[in-house]
Amino acid sequence: MEDRYEVELAHVSKRFDGVTAVDAVSIVVGCGEFLTLLGPSGCGKTTLLRIIAGFETPDSGAVILSGKDVTQLPPYQRDVTTVFQHYALFPHLDVFGNVAFGLRQRGLARGEIRRRVNAVLELVKLPDLNDRRPAELSGGQQQRVALARALILEPRVLLLDEPLAALDLKLRRQMQVELKGLQRRVGISFVYVTHDQEEALTMSDRVAVMSNGRVEQVGSAEEIYEHPGTEFVADFVGASNILDATLVRGGEGMSVVVIAGTEVAVSRLPEAEALPGERVRIMIRPEKISVQPSRETSGLQGTIESGVYLGDSTQWRVRLENGQEVVVVAQNRDPYQSPLDQLGRSVSIKWEPQSAVVLSVRS
Numbered sequence: 001m002e003d004r005y006e007v008e009l010a011h012v013s014k015r016f017d018g019v020t021a022v023d024a025v026s027i028v029v030g031c032g033e034f035l036t037l038l039g040p041s042g043c044g045k046t047t048l049l050r051i052i053a054g055f056e057t058p059d060s061g062a063v064i065l066s067g068k069d070v071t072q073l074p075p076y077q078r079d080v081t082t083v084f085q086h087y088a089l090f091p092h093l094d095v096f097g098n099v100a101f102g103l104r105q106r107g108l109a110r111g112e113i114r115r116r117v118n119a120v121l122e123l124v125k126l127p128d129l130n131d132r133r134p135a136e137l138s139g140g141q142q143q144r145v146a147l148a149r150a151l152i153l154e155p156r157v158l159l160l161d162e163p164l165a166a167l168d169l170k171l172r173r174q175m176q177v178e179l180k181g182l183q184r185r186v187g188i189s190f191v192y193v194t195h196d197q198e199e200a201l202t203m204s205d206r207v208a209v210m211s212n213g214r215v216e217q218v219g220s221a222e223e224i225y226e227h228p229g230t231e232f233v234a235d236f237v238g239a240s241n242i243l244d245a246t247l248v249r250g251g252e253g254m255s256v257v258v259i260a261g262t263e264v265a266v267s268r269l270p271e272a273e274a275l276p277g278e279r280v281r282i283m284i285r286p287e288k289i290s291v292q293p294s295r296e297t298s299g300l301q302g303t304i305e306s307g308v309y310l311g312d313s314t315q316w317r318v319r320l321e322n323g324q325e326v327v328v329v330a331q332n333r334d335p336y337q338s339p340l341d342q343l344g345r346s347v348s349i350k351w352e353p354q355s356a357v358v359l360s361v362r363s
């Protein structure tokens with residue numbers, strides 16, 4: 001029984017006044033899994049989360065929680081709680097009152113409420129602030145109260161809608177690590193909405209990348225970053241170079257393509273079904289490319305157009321002979337050479353075949 005999914009969405013769609021917010025999404029969340037919905041503003045993440053919570057009813061498709069079809073059930077009959085970006089704490093209640101609120105509603109005994117509030121405040125690392133009102137807390141502390149208030153209800157699934165967006169960058173990074181640790185400790189499923197790709201990669205067991213109401217790809221951080229299935233995912237998650245190429249021959253997991261007149265090896269995903277002679281798109285991350293002086297090595301030939309010193313690394317822009325631009329990020333190892341010395345220089349660029357991915361067949 002325990003290998004069932006905590007959340008199953010089957011062909012869920014939702015339209016608002018002619019706008020398709022969610023378009024035939026099917027996705028599952030395992031028991032104790034941290035799944036993130038990642039995508040740009042307006043791609044339908046929040047609507048999908050609200051459909052799971054029961055605040056929206058889908059036009060079609062089914063929402064199944066812990067094996068039970070809840071599509072037509074109201075939010076309070078679903079074993080999920082939601083943490084919003086704006087924590088919506090009760091301003092007139094102190095920390096204890098805010099966290100205890102849900103249990104008081106359920107009519108639990110006072111001793112039991114006190115025990116559980118103290119335990120959950122310890123869990124979210126909020127020491128000794130029981131008597132403070134929300135206005136007397138920092139943003140990070142308010143967020144912890146909101147988390148405690150949701151966790152105390154012991155839901156099977158916690159839904160989080162950009163819960164760290166209001167925090168400054170440093171605190172956000174710290175809370176990301178804490179939130180992941182917390183999720184592991186409590187062992188419940190988290191469905192987390194964000195438009196911040198770094199946040200998604202840091203915390204999630206799996207990431208669902210969304211665009212225009214659809215799920216483009218679902219996978220671990222590594223799968224999404226190393227093997228993006230589509231151009232949208234390659235572009236949205238991390239920095240990428242996307243190059244035009246022609247397929248020469250495909251092999252077992254490996255292909256040879258021509259880019260700017262030169263044959264290079266790339267890796268091949270099963271779903272990229274191009275035939276020899278067809279045009280394809282190749283994705284290669286800037287940090288996977290090495291730059292060498294032209295005459296010393298094979299590889300794609302180009303000219304360095306600019307170099308930006310970034311401290312630990314330098315970002316180079318290399319113009320290939322066919323006019324395409326490639327961005328390369330190189331670690332600044334000893335001895336450091338000023339980028340200005342390199343401008344206009346002829347170079348060749350190379351990568352390991354498995355670092356470049358064939359994205360899709362061009363129509």
Ligand code: ATP
Nearest residue numbers: 016019020021040041042043044045046047048195
């Ligand atoms: P953001 O990151 O900006 O919150 P999102 O990915 O969460 O975006 P949604 O809020 O789910 O996206 O919105 C998806 C689409 O549906 C958008 O075009 C939005 O304008 C539209 N939409 C969402 N809710 C409603 C509503 N109640 N009425 C009309 N249109 C809506």
